[in-house]
Amino acid sequence: MNTFAESATTALALVASFDPALWTIVARSLAVSATACGLACGLGLVAGAWLGVARFAGRDGVLTVLNTLLALPSVVVGLMVYLLLSRSGPLGFLGWMFSFQAMVLAQVVLVLPVVTALTRQIVEDAERAHGEQLRSLGAGPLLRSLLLAWDERYALLTVLMASFGRAISEVGAVMIVGGNIDGFTRVMTTAIALETSKGDLPLALGLGLVLLAVVLVLNALIAALRRWRERLDGSVQDVTRGLVA
C-alpha cells in the first residue's frame, strides 16, 4: 500500500515538476503510437470495411487468420520486425533498427489486425442491416464498404481507441526493435520496464500512472467528440428553409 501511495505521489511530483525528460518520453510514446495508429487505421479501416462486404472463396480462412492475429504477442511482433530490419534481413537496407521508424513499424504490425478485425465486424453488421438497400440502389462491394464504414464512423472511433490503447500499452515490440535508448527510443512502457528492473518501483508505478492518465485524457476527448457529433447529427438542421420557400 505504501508503494502505491508513494507511486501516486511520485507521479504527481513528476507531472507537476514538468520534468523535461519525462515529457520527452511521454511525447515520444504518443508520437510513436499515434503514427502507428494513423498508418494502421488508414490500411485497416479500408481492408476491414472491404472484408465486411466482400464475399470470395477463402474468406472464412482469411477471417480465421485475422482473428488469430488479434492474439499476436507483442514480443513475437518485435522479433519478426527485428529479423526484418536487422542488417541481414530483407529490410536491413533501410537502416531503421533501433529507431523511431522501427518502433512505428512494429506497432503497425501489432495494431493492424485489431483495426481490420473490428472494422470488419462493424461493417459486416451494417451490411446485414443496410447492404440490401445499397445494393438495390446500385452500389457495388467497394462503394458499399466505404459508405457503410462512413455510416458507422462513430462506432469506428471505438476501434481507433482500442487500437491506440493496444499500441501505447505494449512493451515487448518497442523494447526489441527500439532498444530503449535514453533520449532516442525510450518510451513510457520501456521506461517502466527499466525502472522496475532497477528496483525503483515508485518511479515505475508513477510512470504507469502517467501513462494511464494520458490514455484516459485521450479517450475522454474522443468520447466527447463522438457525443458532440452524435448530438449534432441528431439535431434539426433546417438548412433547407430558404431553398424550400
Next chain:
Amino acid sequence: MADPRTLAAGAAAADEVIRLAGIGVRFGPVQALAGVSLSVAAGERLALVGANGCGKSTLLRVLHGLTAASEGQVWRSAARQAMLFQRPHMLRTTAQNNIALGLWLRRIPWRTAQARALQALERVGLAAVAGRNARTLSGGQQQRLALARAWALAPDVLLLDEPTASLDPHAKREVESLMQAFAHGQAGDAPMTMIFASHNLGQVKRLASRVIYLEQGRVLADLPVHDFFQGPLLQAQYPAAHLFVKGEVL
C-alpha cells in the same frame, strides 16, 4: 453484371416488364421458391399475398435481382426498378442526402442529385425535414422518405416488401396514398408498375389490380383482384387461397 439467365428466357410481349419461368430458390435445405412462373405487364399493380415464410420477400428479391435464382429463368425489360423494404434503411445523414445518394449512385452529379432530392421530398411532404438526420425521423416519415428516394429514381417498376407492416394507422394511410398516387401516375408523374407484398388484405383490395397467392414457395393462385376476393369462385378453384382470405391460414 447481368445474370446470364436474365437474357435467356426469350422474347417478351411488348408491354411485359418482367417474366419468370420455373424459378426455384433454395437456401441450404430450405426451398424458398419452387417452380414460380409469372409475367408482369407494364402498369399492373400486382400484390403478393400468403402466410409468413411463403416466399413473398424472396420472390420480390428475385424480381429485383437481389437474390439469384437457383433454377429457372428471369427476364427483365430495360425498365428501371426501385425497391422499398419493410423497414426503411437510412444512412446516418440528412434526409436530402439519403435521396441524393441513390441518384449519385446512378451517376447523377451530386449537385443535381441534391436538387432532385429536394423535389422528391416536396413530393412526399417532407421538405421541412430535408436537413434532418434521416435516422431521427419517425417510422412513417422514414418510409415516406424511402418512397421519395424510390420516386427520385423515376422507376418504371416499383417493388415494395410489406411497406406499411410496421407503421401506425395514420402513417399507413399516408404511405398507402403515396403508393396509390405513384401507381396511378397522379400529380404529373408517369404511372409505375407496382409489385408489392402485403398481409393487409384491405390494402390489397384498395391498391392491387392482380393478386398472386403463394404457399410454401409455390404460386397457388394468380387472379385479377375482383376474382380473388369473390368467395365462391376462390373457394371452388383455389381452396387454399380462400382459407387465407378467410383468415384461416396464418
